[in-house]
Amino acid sequence: MQDNKKAFYFLLIPVLLWLVMLIILPHVDLFFSSFKPNSGEDTYTLENYLIFFQDKIYWSTFLYTTAYAIGVTLLAFIVSFPVAFYLVKVISPKHAAFLMLMLLIPLWIGELVTIYGWVILLGDKGAINESLIFLGIIDTPITMLYTNFSMIIGLLYMSMLFMIIPIMTTLESLDDAQIEAASDLGASKFTIFKSIVIPHSMPGIINGSIIVFMLVIGDYLAPNILGGKSSLWFTEQIYNQFLSTFNWNQGAAFGFLLLIISSATIWAALRLSGQKLEKVEN
Amino acid sequence: MSNILEIKDMSKFFDDFTAADSVNLSVKEGEFVSILGPSGCGKTTLLRIVAGFLEESRGEVLIKGKNMKSVSPENRPVNIVFQSLALFPMMNVYENVAFGLKRKKLNKQEIEKEVLSMLERVGLQGFEKKKINELSGGQKQRVAIARSLVMKPSILLLDEPLSALDRKLREHMKVELKELQREIGTTFIYITHDQSEALVMSDRVAVMNKGFLEQVDTPQNLYRNPKTAFVAGFVGENNRFEIVRKEDKEIITKSGMRISRPCLEFTPDVMYIRPEAFMLEPSKDMEDIAVMEAEIKTILFDGANTKMSVLVDSREEVLIALQQNAKFQTLKEGDVIKIGVAYDNIKCYKE
Known part of the structure; x- marks a missing residue:
């Protein structure tokens, strides 16, 4: 018993070190600097936070980012659910393992490389436009790159897997007999999905939605590289504060606002959908 | 009485495996027929073909004289009680039993009347609001049976529904199931590998081995005059x-x-x-x-x-x-x- 306790504390050390040094300390530091004025005086002020609400460009960018993040999360669900269902319930486990591997590969390559992959695909002289022109379907290239469309594609592509996996996990625990029983009782395919499959996978859907929403709202590369002039992402504002105007205190305040408001959005979404966070963890 | 179910020279092949081999079986209305066989003998395949989840490779399946080929499960006048029961855990007892009736587009009052009278019949009055995971094994069993019976199927198919229960409860449910069947008069087709379940409950038992029906007879005849060596060795x-x-x-x-x-x-x-x-x-x-x-x-x-x-x-x-x-x-x-x-x-x- 005593030995067990010792082992417990011993193993806790790396976790605590990680948490304290890499997560808590930097956040505490940022938290304090977010209340310091840019002039360098040693006082505390709410100025950095007020600027966010006073200057339209900041809060409108934030609203824009949140709206798009919610939209991308919804799209990720719509695209991922059939994929997860197909992998778990339709094809044999052997084939599913292979396809799962295919889904994982982009993750190994890294986000930057996959995003440049999309640049190559979607550009005016990219693979898609060139083939469409070659096939005679279009005469002039369709502008896809540097638009909201390409940005959404990029965000979707890098976050989809994090929706697929939690949904797959919940679907795996769904007894096929329940689907058959519903069908036996006269339910149409749509009803089976609506009243059996979706409710059963709800924890996975919520789980995946939280991860995707957080990933998307905090992403920098896809909006920056694939997005157009109008695709202003809030992370770019934070980036600018830190690295263009060197206003670290302002950047810290924006960082905290992003954390607080996105957490609040998730809380509100959970409330609205009648789900509980504890249920998600199971 | 007419035959409610008729299986004529029906076979089912999976690649090079024969799951059902020229099966012939007629079931009269109101009969309790068991299909008894060791695991892997094809009895579940037979049940799934009658229910419509699998399609026969050869021969035909007639329910009330109508060929069931290419009729989907939701359109067949049969219902299944699954081995795992397959109750819907996200719904309460009432919603589970009402599930099929809602699909039939009955109005609310009718659904309520049917569900409540069915729950009373299986001895679960007052359980409407209970969650599925709050029920005991025997109660879950009854909900599953009620959920199927409330649809008023021509045939109720039961796929080893007692196998998950402990022995004492199983003995009790055997008697209860038989009495319930006699009371409501629905045709029951009961799949089992447990000969005691088959002999106690059934009017007739079909003994199945390697996809083939060895003998279809009353429990007494099966016991006294087994027609084949397999039946003699398997029953009793x-x-x-x-x-x-x-x-x-x-x-x-x-x-x-x-x-x-x-x-x-x-x-x-x-x-x-x-x-x-x-x-x-x-x-x-x-x-x-x-x-x-x-x-x-x-x-x-x-x-x-x-x-x-x-x-x-x-x-x-x-x-x-x-x-x-x-x-x-x-x-x-x-x-x-x-x-x-x-x-x-x-x-x-x-x-």
Whole structure:
């Protein structure tokens, strides 16, 4: 018993070190600097936070980012659910393992490389436009790159897997007999999905939605590289504060606002959908 | 009464595996028919074909005289009680039972009336608001049965629904299920590998082996007159003897036991005698019985099911039922006794 306790504390050390040094300390530091004025005086002020609400460009960018993040999360669900269902319930486990591997590969390559992959695909002289022109379907290239469309594609592509996996996990625990029983009782395919499959996978859907929403709202590369002039992402504002105007205190305040408001959005979404966070963890 | 279900020369092939082999089965309205067989014999396949989850490869399935080919499960007048029960855990008892009725587009009052009367019938009044995971095994069972029965199916298919219950509850549910079926008069087709379930509940039992229906008969006939060696070996307990030759009205088994006068018409490959068919110390004036001398090897005491293993002709080991009455209670290991068996109770088969 005593030995067990010792082992417990011993193993806790790396976790605590990680948490304290890499997560808590930097956040505490940022938290304090977010209340310091840019002039360098040693006082505390709410100025950095007020600027966010006073200057339209900041809060409108934030609203824009949140709206798009919610939209991308919804799209990720719509695209991922059939994929997860197909992998778990339709094809044999052997084939599913292979396809799962295919889904994982982009993750190994890294986000930057996959995003440049999309640049190559979607550009005016990219693979898609060139083939469409070659096939005679279009005469002039369709502008896809540097638009909201390409940005959404990029965000979707890098976050989809994090929706697929939690949904797959919940679907795996769904007894096929329940689907058959519903069908036996006269339910149409749509009803089976609506009243059996979706409710059963709800924890996975919520789980995946939280991860995707957080990933998307905090992403920098896809909006920056694939997005157009109008695709202003809030992370770019934070980036600018830190690295263009060197206003670290302002950047810290924006960082905290992003954390607080996105957490609040998730809380509100959970409330609205009648789900509980504890249920998600199971 | 007309046949509610008719399966005509139906076969099902999976690649090179035959799951159902020229099955013929007619079920009358209101009958309780069991399909009994070891696991992997194709009984679940047969049930899934009737339900519409699988399609027959050959032959036809008629329900109320209508060919069911390409009729989807939701449009067939049959309902299943699944082995895993497949209750919907996200719904309460009421919603589970009402699920099918809602699909039928009945109005709210009708649904409520039907659900409540069905719950009362299975003894679950007052349980409407309960969650599925708050119920005991037996209660879940009843919800599953209620959920199917409320649809008023022409045939209720039950796929080993009692297998998950503990023994005592299973014994109880057997009786309850039989009574319920008699009360509502719906045709039940019951899949099981448990012969006791099949024999106790059914009007008729179809014994299935390797995709083939060996015998379809009343429980009594299955027990008394098994048509094939498989049925003799599978239904009830039995002693199996392999036969080597026949010699002047005597049959000689592989280990050398001689038994007089059974199976006069042909030389069988195997012979079966039930443990309870043996008489101990038969009186001398009894006719048409084969009498042998046996030495008691071991007594396997199990209350009313007590058996003993005896050695006949010092060679063949035979299992004999031992009644726990005053006459034979004193028998002990090593005793030599006379045992007799009526010729009628010796069953011979070609294999």
